[in-house]
Amino acid sequence: MFKKSFYYLWGSQALSNTVDVFYLVALMTFVLSTTNSIMFATLVPFIRVTAQLASGFLAPLMVANYRLPFLLTISQSGQFLLFSLLAFYLSPWIGGNSFLLIYGIIACISFLDGWTTPARNALVPRLVSDEVLMKANGMVATTDQVVQFAGWALSGLMVAKLGAFPVLVIVAAGYGIAMLVTFWIEDPLEPPRRGIWDRRTASKQGYMALKEAQTASDPSSEIKSPTRWDTLKEGWVLIWKSPRLRALTVMDVTDMFGGSVWAGAFMLVFVKEVLLKDEQWWGYINASYFAGAVIGGLLVVAFVGRLEKRIFAAMLAGMLGYALLTTLFAVNSYAPLALLLVLLTGPMTELAAVSRRTLIQRSASKERLPQIFSAQATLLNTVFGISLLAMSGIAEWLGIVNMYLFAAGITLLAICTGIVNRSSFRKEVHIVEP
Structure with a gap:
């Protein structure tokens, strides 16, 4: 619903x-x-x-x-x-x-x-x-x-x-x-907003009310709230203590490290040096990549009933398909085939990404998800920036073809991480509170 x-x-x-x-x-x-x-x-x-x-x-x-x-x-x-x-x-x-x-x-x-x-x-x-x-x-x-x-x-x-x-x-x-x-978005886990500027969470309001009541009855008593450092590290601690979240985060980070190879500058070099085409074909490949991603998202929505039954297998299948297609893209020099391969990576990428996000959302209580997603967003943004520099170096030293092969190999490492930790996906994982 x-x-x-x-x-x-x-x-x-x-x-x-x-x-x-x-x-x-x-x-x-x-x-x-x-x-x-x-x-x-x-x-x-x-x-x-x-x-x-x-x-x-x-x-x-x-x-x-x-x-x-x-x-x-x-x-x-x-x-x-x-x-x-x-x-x-x-x-x-x-x-x-x-x-x-x-x-x-x-x-x-x-x-x-x-x-x-x-x-x-x-x-x-x-x-x-x-x-x-x-x-x-x-x-x-x-x-x-x-x-x-x-x-x-x-x-x-x-x-x-x-x-x-x-x-x-x-x-x-x-x-x-x-x-x-x-203004019309309401969070079901919170009491209805009394106004637009009703900003505090229920837990925060409860803590403040408890502290005021305790101070009124016994001024010498003190209720300790989590420090800012405790709050900042909470998401990271939750990820580390949950085998499933830890595995999913490692897979996300590993996949993100290789995913930067689809940045425009890398594809432009590939088009010119390997496919021997001009900027127009660079535009075609960019369009094909995003079109494939859109098609992939639509296919996930269309077949969600079947995918739900084997969501872990669907995630690994999407990543494996992506790795194989990236490998074929790297060793191919025929431009029309390159367009097709890039188009086909879209459904695989979306299948893996949507499955991973769904598994993450089901691996923690809804109250803890904001902290977890905040920690992951920070980590993924950092890794993406590092990846751009690293992949630039690989392309410069080893060549653009080897860069794409290296990216495919990184995705295989992410798949291995999932297989090694598959036991954590067969049972409900309790999130240990920090």
Whole structure:
């Protein structure tokens, strides 16, 4: 069963992710046209990722003290206000050109966005019944891929036709609508909100009430609350103490380390050096990759009933299929076949990713999922950044073909991790509290 709040969450995040793509393209276009510097333009996504990483470190403090819908509302409201300010500053009427201010606003917007994905992933199992959880994850994953697939192409066309500033206005309006939708999201694990700014979690409110009552009856007594350090490390401790969560996290991290090979720059080198084609074919392969991911998400939703019965096997099958297809892609030099292979990796990638996310959501209590997803998001973002540097070195020293073969080998290591820890997936795993 899907609660109404799930559709509000799904819609608001889909819209927010769409305008995120629009604003990245519009801002990079604006910076590039203003400075004629590729370095200044690439600072936009770099600052974004860095700010999100910093936000991820602090996310456990936020999710421990504040309701998840409130965090989403604050995030969307802050992004709407900041981006409106940025659009006005860059408008023809003001003509702002201080890149220090522009980058500062981008950092603040990205910081606010840093806790939305952990909050969303933790909210999904609260807003749907367990029997449709995998279907819900498939729906969210498909939407994410549609946004990536259509967003980059559409935003480029819009910037080319309308110019950067009109697109920025559209982005600000999109953030505003996403902000309004979050007002209707309710967390079933929390008492109904008395208002938009009813922000504290029930556990936090209970602790504060207990502390006040205890202090009134016995001023010398003291009820100790978890320190900030305890809160920050809680998600990491939960992951470490649960064999299933630990295995899934290692698999996620290992897979992420190899997943960076599909970044645009690597594929461009492969197209030119191996397929002996130009940038046009690079665009075809990018489109094929995202189209495959969209098809994969739709297939997961369509066959969710069968996949649910063998979700662990489905996860391993998806990863194995991805590794084999990546290997074939690496050793192939025929361009049309490369398009087909990239298209087929999409269903395998989505099958593995949706299965893993569903298993993670079922491996801990719903109250602890925000802390767990916050820790994982921080870890995965860090690993992705390291992976880009490492894969660049491998491509430089060993060649682009060996880089893709290396990535396929890394996925096989992730599969081995799952097989070695398969016993933890055959039983319900109790999460030991820190």
